[in-house]
Amino acid sequence: MSDHPLLQLDDVHAYYGDHHVLDGITFDVDTDEVVAYLGRNGTGKTTTYKLVTGLLEPRRGTITYKDEVINGQEPHKIGRKGVSFVTADEKVFPHLTVRENIRLPTLERDVEPDFEYLYELFPDLREYERSRAADLSGGQQQMVAIAQALAADPDLLLLDEPVQGLAVQFVEKVSSLLDRLTSEQDLAVMIIEHDIDLALEVADRVLVLDEGQIVWQGSSEELAENDEIIDRYIGVQGFA
Secondary structure, X not given: OOOOOOEEEEEEEEEEOOEEEEEEEEEEEOOOOEEEEXXXXXOOHHHHHHHXXXXXXXXXXXXXXXXXXXXXXXXXXXXXXXXXXXXXOOXXXXXXXXXXXXXXXXXXXXXXXOHHHHHHHOHHHHHOOOOEHHHOXXXXXXXXXXXXXXXXXXXXXXXXXXXXXXXXXXXXHHHHHHHHHHXXXXXXXXXXXXXXXXXXXXXXXXXXXXXXXXXXXXXXXXXXXXXXXXXXXXXXXXXX
16 A cells, blocks of 8 residues: 555444444555455445445544545535546436437536547447437446546546446456556546456455455455355355
8 A cells, every 4th residue: 555545544434324334444545456345235335435425424534535534525526536436326317318428527627528538448339429328228328327437537436336237248348448447547446346256357456344344355366265255245146
């Protein structure tokens, strides 16, 4: 870890009402690395994503981005600082075209996305740029959502279950894309997942969450060889 990581969570606690969801999590994310955040459903993974993006405020602890505490800041302000995210559910605006969806994050700054670069990353989208997002497959819509997030030229990209429900060919495209992005750009990526296949393939580092606490962290290679952690905290679903 560098002395000044891009993102740092320090002893962060989060609640929904009286329910203690995150119990003092601490971790860093550096530029040019892919961090996978794994755990079974209901362990607090998506809550962490909501904290970083400003959708939820921690009850205790600090969230620091680019050396600035961002606890409780509004999502659009955090987005302007260089944080982009793709949610697990509502990915695109179905009534807008592919091109219109991609332009959305840049409208208020009155700048144009680098469509040529984005269409190079997602060749299928060039063909469908005038099509409504509603007319695309689920995998194609996910490509639009990631392109939209990248249009804002982020420093940190958060992906909440980016391959959930996707066909194999789109899972492979996401994997290849992440490898390319971190090699070509000064970009940190955090993947929030419960299936470990993608993490083992693309992540530099893996954090395992259970009952609101980080119970293990290490490289993807170390996780692949640790059957005890996989069986105890993640389960064998999706493991090849």
